[in-house]
Each structure stands twice: as structure tokens, then as C-alpha cells.
Amino acid sequence: MENRYDLIVVGSGAAGIISAIVSARDGKKVLVLEKLSQIASKLKATGGGRCNLTNTLSNEDFMRKFGRDGRFMQDALKEFDHKALVDFFKEIGVETHAPDGFRIFPTSHSSVTIIKALQDEMDRVDIEVRCNEKVDEILYENSQVRGVKTLNNTFLTKSVILATGGLGYPTLGAEGDGYDMACGLGHKVTELHPAMMPLKTKEDWVKNCRADTIAKVELRVDMKKHKKLRAIGDLIFTKNGIRGPVVLDFAREVTPLLEKYGEVPLLLNLTKGMNEEQILSHIKTQNSKNPHANILEIVTTLLPHAISSELCKLANVNPHAKYKEIEGSNRAKLIQLLVWTPLTITGHDGFKMAMITRGGINLKEINPKTMQSKLINGLYFCGEIMNLDGPCGGYNLQWSFSSGHLAGKLLR
Incomplete structure (x- = not known):
């Protein structure tokens, strides 16, 4: 034939x-x-x-x-x-x-x-x-x-x-x-x-936050030349980084930068787009509703317990302290972290974990x-x-x- x-x-x-x-x-x-x-x-x-x-x-x-x-x-x-x-x-x-x-x-x-x-x-x-x-x-x-x-x-x-x-x-x-x-x-x-894949972070606190999916997270690249790069979607913390739909989508933007710069700083809004004024107002409202609540209990009205705990640590805030007992600079730091949580992307698993190619x-x-x-x-x-x-x-x-x-x- x-x-x-x-x-x-x-x-x-x-x-x-x-x-x-x-x-x-x-x-x-x-x-x-x-x-x-x-x-x-x-x-x-x-x-x-x-x-x-x-x-x-x-x-x-x-x-x-x-x-x-x-x-x-x-x-x-x-x-x-x-x-x-x-x-x-x-x-x-x-x-x-x-x-x-x-x-x-x-x-x-x-x-x-x-x-x-x-x-x-x-x-x-x-x-x-x-x-x-x-x-x-x-x-x-x-x-x-x-x-x-x-x-x-x-x-x-x-x-x-x-x-x-x-x-x-x-x-x-x-x-x-x-x-x-x-x-x-x-x-x-x-x-x-490689694109559409999980990303690894320098920060290891993420390993303590693996139980929950965070909805409507905004990711931004925190680099002057690339500030326009952003995405919104569901995010999951892993034992060594982040994944979830928003990460899979955003990886195509991050992997070329990672190859060029070695690491890529990100900012994450985990609170569904709330700004500092809105978060401060929310905390004060929760505090007035329940004056005996500690700051961890108040923050958990915004985010899951594990993440709330880690953000308190990052802000040097005693999670068991009441809101009014916290020093002003630490309050400001916590609110800032609730608006934009910094993470540094340092790597990925290469094409073996990439669903697609950019x-x-x-x-x-x-x-x-x-x-x-x-x-x-x-x-x-x-x-x-x-x-x-x-x-x-x-x-x-x-x-x-x-x-x-x-x-x-x-x-x-």
C-alpha cells in the first residue's frame, strides 16, 4: 500500500x-x-x-x-x-x-x-x-x-x-x-x-493557611515597570506558595518576570477589594458591637482564622489583645496588611506542572x-x-x- x-x-x-x-x-x-x-x-x-x-x-x-x-x-x-x-x-x-x-x-x-x-x-x-x-x-x-x-x-x-x-x-x-x-x-x-501553574513563595507563613479558599483575591505585581499586571479570582495557599484559579491565570505574567529578575514581589488584596478606610470602619463597627472581642476575633470576620492569625503576627500584634490595647503603629500595620498583603514569588515547578505554554x-x-x-x-x-x-x-x-x-x- x-x-x-x-x-x-x-x-x-x-x-x-x-x-x-x-x-x-x-x-x-x-x-x-x-x-x-x-x-x-x-x-x-x-x-x-x-x-x-x-x-x-x-x-x-x-x-x-x-x-x-x-x-x-x-x-x-x-x-x-x-x-x-x-x-x-x-x-x-x-x-x-x-x-x-x-x-x-x-x-x-x-x-x-x-x-x-x-x-x-x-x-x-x-x-x-x-x-x-x-x-x-x-x-x-x-x-x-x-x-x-x-x-x-x-x-x-x-x-x-x-x-x-x-x-x-x-x-x-x-x-x-x-x-x-x-x-x-x-x-x-x-x-x-510555563503557564497556568502554582507558584512558590519566599514567605513560609503560607503553609499555615492551607485549609481555605479565599474568594475574589486581587493580585498585583509590585514592580514599577509592571504595575499594570493584575488579576482577580479565587486563591489557595499551599505548603510552599499559592495556587487556585487566579494564580493559574496570573502565572503566565509572572514566569517571564521570574526568569528575568529572579523573584517577583506581589501584593494581595484578600478582603474582596476593601480599602484602608473601609477596613478601619469595619473593625470599629465590630469592636463597638462586641467590646470584649480580641483583635483576632474581629479580623476573622473578614478572613479565615489561620490567615487572620498570620497577619496579626506579621503586624506584631498580640492576637488576644483588644483593639484599643494595640499600639497605633501596629494597628496601622495590620490594616495595611489587610488591604495589601505582600508575597514574594521565587519559583515554580517548571513545565512539568504547567498546563499550558506561553x-x-x-x-x-x-x-x-x-x-x-x-x-x-x-x-x-x-x-x-x-x-x-x-x-x-x-x-x-x-x-x-x-x-x-x-x-x-x-x-x-
Whole structure:
């Protein structure tokens, strides 16, 4: 049998699989090459295995969440937005819902449901899938794709979709080989940083505050050049740092600074945006209601007990003292800490704990209307391999499906 195909997809994540399905539904002969022993390994782990597929935002709001490069997604989202994705999965037998009105999951809340449905659809449209087949090189001649080469085989095609993902979760196959292949064809890859991950702090008091999730925490970078960097969301203290949705989202801003400066000072508002005047007023009101309460009891009306205790220590305040017994400078220090609690980020666990990668193939070298390379005819990109990443909440998976869907239409 001749190893010639209409399309070869390198990588079997969300982007690669849907691009293969779209093309095969048009009757094209499609081959998917996966270096691991099974497909969709990273998709299986998405959202802790619950698989947050997408969200209910409008396309305009969705693009805004990706920052200044978000407009690059316009054509892909116009073709295949969250409504189209929900319809696609319903068509292949997967029901979805948005229990919180925003994040969309399969009703099973299991990525296994998603992967099985995608596998069944690939079987139905006769897509050939070869696992344990790592692509070493994309073959081209006169700026035109000719095929791909693996360790043991050469497969011929005029169209290749590179959907190898980023560097996050190397245990699930991320090695950066897609970046190397793209660079070998003349593409530029931006600096790559781990993103969507927990962060480590210099301060060790955080280990005493692990029991609670703090809602609506505002994070700010406390550096003159980067004061505009901020985010709001739920935060969790860990034995050596911080995590939670707001930290996962903000990590993409912090990791490049960490590499540049060695450590990154942050300020945290743990009191749902209250300022000094509001906090002082709250403390005085609580004190008048219960004159016998100590300062720790008063502060715990704002924050959980463990955090309240640690902030009292940081302010050199005796937690058992009454408010009026505390020295003025220490009162002021405590109020200041309740408004902005300082933390210093000193590290992270690298790409092994990163859910996504910040950086990738330069978007200026990709046609947003087709996902085709501007340098090599017949070469297409989709998903995380490109320099585009968003926050938690189904953004990155939707982008993988949307870009994969658009790339898969290349032969129509």
C-alpha cells in the first residue's frame, strides 16, 4: 500500500483530532501520527479529568481574554465557536451543560466520554491513526510540503497539520518537537515560558493557611515597570506558595518576570477589594458591637482564622489583645496588611506542572483565515503550538478545537 495521503496530522490532541475529522468528513484520506502509545493523553487530563470544553462568552469577549493577539482568532471562532462545538459533540453523542452558567462540561464530567466519542467518530470516517510513530522531519521542496519522515517510515502528502502542542506536561508527551520542526522550515518561535501553574513563595507563613479558599483575591505585581499586571479570582495557599484559579491565570505574567529578575514581589488584596478606610470602619463597627472581642476575633470576620492569625503576627500584634490595647503603629500595620498583603514569588515547578505554554510559533507567519503557514505551502498549525494562550475556563481547549476545525477545512 502506498503511503500517500490527502492530509497528515501530526499530534492527536484536541486540535489534531478535530482537524482530522473535519477533513475526513469531506472524503479525504487522512493519517494521524501520534508518538505516544495512545491518543489524546493531555486531553484526558484536562480540567482534572472533568474536561472543561469551553465557556459561554461571546466571541468578542472570548478574544479579549487572550490579550492583544486575541483578534487572530476571529476567523476560526466565526467558523466554530462554543455553540458550534456543543453542536458538534451532541452530533457525535456527547451531551454537555454549563452547571455554573459559564463553564461548559460533558454531562458525565469525564474526559473519557469526550475521547471515546472522538475515537468513534475517527473510526466512522475511516481515519488512519498510527500511535508510537514519532515524526522527525517534515519534507518539503520549493516551499511546498511533500510529506513527513518518521524513524521507520516516510509518508507522502501535500498537506500537513502540525498539532503537537506546547511544553506543558512532558510526561504526557510534550517535548517541543513541533517547535523544532517549524524552526527547521524557517518559522520563528517566541520565548517559551510555563503557564497556568502554582507558584512558590519566599514567605513560609503560607503553609499555615492551607485549609481555605479565599474568594475574589486581587493580585498585583509590585514592580514599577509592571504595575499594570493584575488579576482577580479565587486563591489557595499551599505548603510552599499559592495556587487556585487566579494564580493559574496570573502565572503566565509572572514566569517571564521570574526568569528575568529572579523573584517577583506581589501584593494581595484578600478582603474582596476593601480599602484602608473601609477596613478601619469595619473593625470599629465590630469592636463597638462586641467590646470584649480580641483583635483576632474581629479580623476573622473578614478572613479565615489561620490567615487572620498570620497577619496579626506579621503586624506584631498580640492576637488576644483588644483593639484599643494595640499600639497605633501596629494597628496601622495590620490594616495595611489587610488591604495589601505582600508575597514574594521565587519559583515554580517548571513545565512539568504547567498546563499550558506561553509563547509559540510567531502569529505573523500564519494566515488567520486558514491557519496555513505563510512560508511553506501545505503546512498548517493549530492549537497550543502557536503563540496564543488564554486563562482557565475552557479558553485554551476551545481555541484548540476552533483552530483545528479551521485548519481541517484546508482541502475543501
